[in-house]
Amino acid sequence: MKPPKPIPRPDKVSLWRYLKLFRKDLLSAQPQRLYRAWMAEFRTPFFRSFMINQPELVDTVLKQRPEDFPKSDRISEGLRPLLGDSVFLTNAETWKRQRRIIDPAFEGGRLKDTFPAMSEAVQASVDRLRGQAGTVVECEELTSHVAADVIFRTLFSVPIEHDVAAQVFDKFRAYQRQQPLLNLAAFVPVPRWVPRLHARKTRRNAKDIRALITRLTAERAELIANGQAPDDLATKIMTTRDPETGSRFNTQEMVDQVAIFFLAGHETSASALAWTLYLMALYPDWQEKLCAEAQAVGEPSFGSMSKLRLSRDVFREALRLYPPVPMMVREAACPETFRDRGIAKGSQIVISPWHLHRQERLWDNPDDFDPTRWGTENGKACQRNAYIPFSAGPRVCTGAGFAMVEGPLVLSTLLRHFRFELVEGRTPVPVAHLTVRSKDGIWLRVVER
Incomplete structure (x- = not known):
């Protein structure tokens, strides 16, 4: 059973056509050969990019030698107006310090402590x-609302109806649809002192969101000071x-982190849940299994x-x-050789879950x-390696553990109360905004059980 593809995948596309398609239709942008290649090279007039789709290479970059392959500043440029120097964008010692402060909040019993707030939001x-x-119903809006509510209740103990929370949510919806995953700075070498090429609305929304988060953070600092x-x-x-x-985050640093918590904990969860509901409508037999569970x-x-x-496996x-x-x-960060191919210092290394998760050789x-x-030998091996x-x-x-509780909880609760059905002529087309979204939304009919 295959989710429908918008159009057949091309076997070859030029870089510029690829970039155009990438925003228009994520699936059809990908040449068929990339789903079976271990590695591919893209060239621009300014630098080279290498997509790696072989588990051993991915393991080298992400696990074995991560300091030799830091986050790319080219991609960070598109997100910096909102995220500042958050843990998602930083490298080296700055990143290590941020993780040392953040990680304890998501350890062990803390996830159990957040569950009541998560459950209330659902x-x-x-x-x-x-x-x-x-x-x-437009399901991306539905899942964005519940995911944002989960974040605000677990992070700041306020529901989405809270005045500031509601404003952040509204402005973030506008931001994510204006801001592409990649912007021009990812492909043209622009010095740091040159003004960034962000749309005026994008800059304004990012500024407004950060001002609202600053307000929440300052209010919390005052409550902490007063016990x-x-x-x-x-x-x-x-x-x-x-x-x-012995240092703690100052207000500015905390605003950066809250911005990424909202992006990572709301935007990604909303995307995943909306596509899951679409798949449940596409395969109603699975929807009924989850309802029964x-x-x-x-x-x-x-x-x-x-x-x-079953809810966990479906999610x-x-x-x-x-x-x-x-x-x-x-x-x-240094010259490298992958699969007998020389990679110059400064080259971009692209790791694509989109391709790795559909790698035909694996x-x-x-x-x-x-x-x-996920119960088969192939599925277990691929879960470990690909x-x-x-x-x-x-x-x-x-927040991976957080997401794997939130996702099945939202999914199973919604399906226990409602049935989701396809709408003729409304097949969603995946595109790359900040996350994988549908070009014109995911529209499903909702029927109360």
């Missing part, structure tokens, strides 16, 4: 959706000292999440077919939607 989404039952702060993720991060230096479990608790095995399969971040870019039936694959929806190695997403 129930609120059910209550909102009841008023839309029987109508056609009145709730025990949530923001308080944990703002009160954690770097074990090596959710009904058997009943009102979920943190302890019962392990019983939602994992949706992340394989529609990874929210389709490509990651690193930069060679996966059985890579284009098929098959949640049972499955990176949250990246891998030292820079693996801090």
Whole structure:
């Protein structure tokens, strides 16, 4: 069973046509040969890029020698107006210090502590959706709303209806549709002192979002100082000292981190959940299996999440077919040789979950939607070696465990209460905004059970 493709994949495209297609239709932009190649080279007038699609090479870059392949500044340029110097963009000692402060907030029992707030946000989404039952709903908006609510409740102990939270959500929706994954600075060498080539609306929305986050952060700092702060993720991060230096995040640094928490914890979850709902409408037999599982479990608790095995496998399969971040870019910090090919210092190394998750030499039936694959030997091997929806190695997403609780929880709860059905003539086309979204939204009919 294969999700439909917009058009047949071309076998070859020029770089400039590729970039144009990449924004227009992510699937059809990818030459067929990239799904079976171990490595490919792209040339621009200014530098070379190498896509690596072989597990051993990906392992070298992400796990074995990550300091030799830092985050690429070229890609960071498009995100800096919003994210500043957040942990998602930094490298070397700055990044290490940030992770030492952030990681404890997501360890062990902290995930259990955030579950009640997460569950409240999911129930609120059910209550909102009841008023839309029987109508056609744009599911990216639905999942964006619940994912944003989860973030604000777990990070700042406020629901999405909170005045500032609502404003951040509204402005971020505008930002993500204006900001491409790549901008011109990724392809043209622009010195640091030259003004960045960002759209005026993009800059204004980023400035407004950061001002709102600054307000929330300053209010929390005051509560912490007065001993009145709730025990949530923001308080944990703002009160954690770097074990090596004893320093804590100042307000500006915390604003940078909150911006990436919102991007990573809201935008990526919203993308993954919307595509999962589409797949459930496309394959109603699986939708009914998940409904039955959710009904058997009943009102979920943190302890019962392990019983939602089918929901977890379906969500994992949706992340394989529609990874929210389709490509990651690193930069060679020194000359390198991959597959007998010389790679100059400064070359861009592209790691693509989109291609790796559909690599024809690795996966059985890579284009098929098959949640049972995770119980097969091939699926288990590929999960270890060719499955990176949250990246891998030292820079693996801090919130990966958080997402793998949130996703099955939202999915199983929605399917326990509602059935999602396809709408004729509304086949979604994946495109690359900040994450993998649908060109014209994901429209499904919602029926209350």
